[in-house]
Amino acid sequence: MNSRITDRIATGVFYTIAAIMVALLLYLFYFILSNGLPQVTWDFLTSPSSSYQAGGGIRDQLFNSLYILFITMIITVPLGVCGGIYMAEYAKPGKITNFIRTCIEMLASLPSIVVGLFGLLIFVNITGWGYTIIGGALALTIFNIPVMVRVTEDAIRSVPKEQKEASLALGITRWHTIKTVILPYAFPGILTGAILASGRVFGEAAALLYTAGLSTPTLDYGNWNPFAENSPLNIFRPAETLAVHIWSVNTQGLIPDVREVANGASAVLVIAVLVFNLLARWLGSVIHKKLTAGK
């Protein structure tokens, strides 16, 4: 066959593949939003879920998702950023660094259900806590740390060498250079990465099934004492998140309006991930502009 014709055909195939991917995304979003958005009413977002009747909402699940995300990020961000600083600035090439890198890769590649199993073993059974928010957050930490380390390391490595060398040449210590020169420059990258990681944590379910559990106690949103049984802030209570809720109503739910609840919850979940994505892009570019061109 003529090589020019083959070239045309191949180009056509590549265009088709690209079109398939775009069509796939459009279909998925269309499906989720067109089915889900009509369900997402103020009432749906603010009423508690029901275990056997129709008409339940997702108030507690939504709160649990955000709260677990918040606690996870409080633990993960400092750990991940410090780990990233170590890998980018202090780690010397050699066996130990290689080993740490292998560890990060291993943690990153753990299937989320395995992370969940580890959480079940340690934070539920061995500690004797049962299903708790803190157990879920610690399991998610294991799942999230490698991401934060990688994000921080990449952001730090993208800082121009001259900046760092100029600072060191002035007699500033390494740590002070990191704090005053490198971290401000790397901040937009780290922030963007952290927000994207939040989106991932927000949608995670498998690691939470058997660590934070499939149920939520009756919560009193007026009770802000974090040690009270019915306080939403209590970190030692079970908490079903939004993603887990979608799974549980579909596989073991007894409510008659499974489709409606799952549609609505999926729409909320996807919109949240979309917002995280757009926020990350927008904040990243705004802060970058401010730090580089402004002043």
Added chain:
Amino acid sequence: MAKASVSPSAEERLILTKKNRRWDEVRGRSLVTICAVIMIAATIAVTVFLAQKGLQSFTVNNINPIAYLTSANWNPTGGENASFGIFPFIFGSLAVTFLSALIAAPLGIGAAIFMSEIAPKFGKKVLQPVIELLVGIPSVVYGFIGLVVLVPLLRDHFPGIGFSLFAGVIVLTVMILPTVTTIATDAMRSLPNSLRQGSLALGATRWQTIRKVLIPAALPSLLTAIVLGMARAFGEALAVQMVIGNTRDIPGSIFDTAGTLTTIVTLNIGHTTYGSIENNTLWSMGLILLIISFLFIFVVRYLSGRRKI
């Protein structure tokens, strides 16, 4: 001009400050080193605890490991006749992993070539965000859409009840497609331009350049992309669990129901009594998942060692 007395000079702020001291350096260094140690500790803890727990069904319950891995008879609640053979689930896991990689690999690499060689501008402006959003969709949502769209579709047009190996493969394909595409795109973009120019200058068409020069040059990285996609498919639990049917037999065709290691663990580990023999065999499946996900890492390492460019 008088020196502004309110804001300290850069010299004061950076060099003469009390914070620029040896003691601070030691403290900062220890802090980040501790974080690195925590990562090592976490990895070791995951491995050791899951291994210790996963081996109990062999050490405490005296199940024959060979029979456990090769027997096709899974009947943990059979009382006297209980048997623990997980081969159907190993088979199911491998089948969904390889089949979904088989579909996702050409599509993903094709999309990568499209983004790097055919239409870089369109690729960067449209396809890249599309892929990032696809990565962001949570796996339960993929599972849910599979359950309400794909399963009825398969039930109406193909043999079987809709819940099937094939449904699992399709859902996983969609899920790993963005992973494969992203890594493959990085691989294609990192190829030096001189390769393209040299080939085109010799009179090769774009397709000839792609097929004879660029793909062979990027091959180890492209394989890495596929392997990482497979690792993701292998470890995915909930989305597959919602569409595959979760039966205990080896599927006879791709339209039969099946079960995988992840789906059986997900379904049963909450219902069985902690410490019972059935529960222990589920932990052993978890250990197998862990071992195989480590194997994927070694394959990736091997491949990246063979990278030519």
